[in-house]
Amino acid sequence: MERGQEAVRLRDIEIGDAGWLIMRHGELYADDEGFDWTFEPLVAEILVDFLRNRDHRVERAWIAVRGAQRLGSIFCVRQDAQTAKLRLFLLEPAARGLGLGQRLLDACLDHARDTGFQRLTLWTHKSHQAACALYARNGFTMLAEQAVHSFGCDLIEQRWEIDLTDR
Numbered sequence: 001m002e003r004g005q006e007a008v009r010l011r012d013i014e015i016g017d018a019g020w021l022i023m024r025h026g027e028l029y030a031d032d033e034g035f036d037w038t039f040e041p042l043v044a045e046i047l048v049d050f051l052r053n054r055d056h057r058v059e060r061a062w063i064a065v066r067g068a069q070r071l072g073s074i075f076c077v078r079q080d081a082q083t084a085k086l087r088l089f090l091l092e093p094a095a096r097g098l099g100l101g102q103r104l105l106d107a108c109l110d111h112a113r114d115t116g117f118q119r120l121t122l123w124t125h126k127s128h129q130a131a132c133a134l135y136a137r138n139g140f141t142m143l144a145e146q147a148v149h150s151f152g153c154d155l156i157e158q159r160w161e162i163d164l165t166d167r
Contacts, residue, residue: 120161120164127155135162
């Protein structure tokens with residue numbers, strides 16, 4: 001564990017986390033990417049679906065906390081019988097550069113492997129350079145990219161995937 005992470009723990013989603021996730025995704029993506037208000041409903045829909053329909057046998061959420069302070073999140077959800085999907089990967093600006101992103105990604109990858117998924121896929125934007133570099137370092141392959149206008153911005157969407165059967 002790197003310095004500054006000693007008190008950081010990963011826990012399951014709890015009361016208040018959904019509201020925080022919607023708010024922080026909206027605020028951070030507006031500040032960092034120029035996204036408009038239409039991004040928040042997408043985050044809310046992902047969370048509502050997870051909270052209402054979660055399959056506790058294979059789907060997980062991790063919230064990184066230091067004391068009562070939320071620092072980040074990552075979710076592993078079922079896309080189909082063989083494929084898991086990484087969702088809602090977020091790091092607070094103050095938590096970036098501490099190795100916490102790798103720790104969250106490791107938790108998600110380990111869980112997806114341990115529950116028998118063969119692949120883990122994700123959707124992101126090319127502008128998320130640090131996250132894309134993290135995915136590439138961990139063996140993900142970018143499968144597709146497409147120019148879109150979403151959330152009030154011109155973006156390049158990307159789809160990444162990793163084969164979980166290759167260790």
